[in-house]
Amino acid sequence: MKHKYDTIVIGGGPAGLASAIKATKLGLKTLIIEKTERLGGIPLQCIHEGFGVIYFKQNLTGPEFSYKLIKEVDRLSIDYITSGYVSEINILSDEAKQVKVISPKGYQVFETKTLIYAAGAREKTLHEINVVGDRVSGIFTAGEAQALMDIYGVMPGREVVIIGSGDVGLILTRRLILEKAKVKAVIEAMPYPGGLVRNIVQCLKDFDVPLLLGHVVKEIRGRKRVEKVVVEKVDENLKPLGESFSITCDTVIISAGLLPHVRMLRELGVKMDPLTRGPIVNDFFETSIRGVFVAGNALIVNDLVDYVVEQGENAAEGAYSLITKKYVRQQNIPVLFDDNIRFVVPQRITKTSDVVFYLRVKRPMKDVKIIFEEIDKVFVFSKARPSEMIRVKIKKKDLGDIKDKLHVRLYSDASPQT
């Protein structure tokens, strides 16, 4: 294995694999560093279908999706390290970065022209959702429970309460029921479900699982093992309405959402966006540090793996353009947006290529018009939900009229034009 690369990809999940494949196809010498013992990432434990409908035009399970990418990595003979811990990253210059890795092969130091950071997301924990009570056994995050059940073949519990109605929690609910556990309730703080509608249908309604919207778990109680949770009704601003009750259970699973896993980027001094909780990037997903790119859930928490792969490929193109000097980052135009939009990524554009914008609305809306003001581009959607990320593409030739800023406006029936 050579010690000099054009690009080093940190993370061997869908974003990392896709960026490594694209970078290699563009002629870049590429190395993937993966912290676990095999490539593939989180989809390996997501054994349900629904992966790759857009990208592969096939409805695959998570492991099948990952293995399609892994086979391509093998076919292209891309270098990779598994069980690799990145102990240090040093920015030597705009064109040179150093990555130190500890793995079963020992301690290695690599030099690379560019970095693609694709370390995925992490799960929110109990401490981040204000649940108090006894710290007993039987409390898991959704990802932990999924790994226990679908990688290690161990049931996390028998009578379960799920906190959070995001897709991970919904899909896990179905898996638990199919493996003969009882899911007593799915508890969601917001007045609307967090996950895709199809998952509400096929994971909850199929099995008559109660979904308690506008409720929070206040306390977990038990001696050695979880015995019950205390649930409280809340209003839209999460203010308690003074109505509480208990649900007996032996297991609590927290599915309170994901956050980009950006610790390493933050340590490098990369500028962060408080809205996405990921880095601020331009249209090549290059961060505030030149030559450091980011893709996948480390950039924004996606709901479709197809978008993750698209982001990986885009970051690889960014690395390629930078190395071959195909684009010079002179323009750095900020993207502004209305306050009924939660975020827009990328936050900056260079006007040197087509741009795919990803955005989320703040609350469910109907008949939505998204307008890119300076260039008069309008996109119409019959509905928009916070749980479903909106993706729109604008061609380079249409970016011409943008000068010092691009303003994204959103109008809908549910939010008057103010």
Add this chain to the structure above:
Amino acid sequence: MPVRKLKYTCIVCPQGCEIEVVISDNEIKEIKGFKCIRGKRYVTEEVLAPKRTLITVLHCKNGDYPTVSVKTSKPIPKEKMFEILEYLSKIVLEAPVDIGDIVIRNIFDSGVDIIATRPCRKV
């Protein structure tokens, strides 16, 4: 026989089209709201004979991980799910298993195979 209007959310792909079906005399009179033919097919089936692709894990001996994830080769009738799962929970495979391997052929004479969706390497 009264005319009934039923609302479905298509689960074929993540777009989640909201589809309305008008039923009269146990026959579908009208379907609207679908963006593709798969949505129309899904709702027709969902009304007349609901089916699901079954996914689970099977125990696997002597492999790098103790399980192999599997799926049915085709969607199966919804009401058969638990019966098949009960049978599968007793199956123990032996590594190596490759992705795409048919691990059980024609389960319960249903014409449906159980297919591995994750490899399990022999250790």
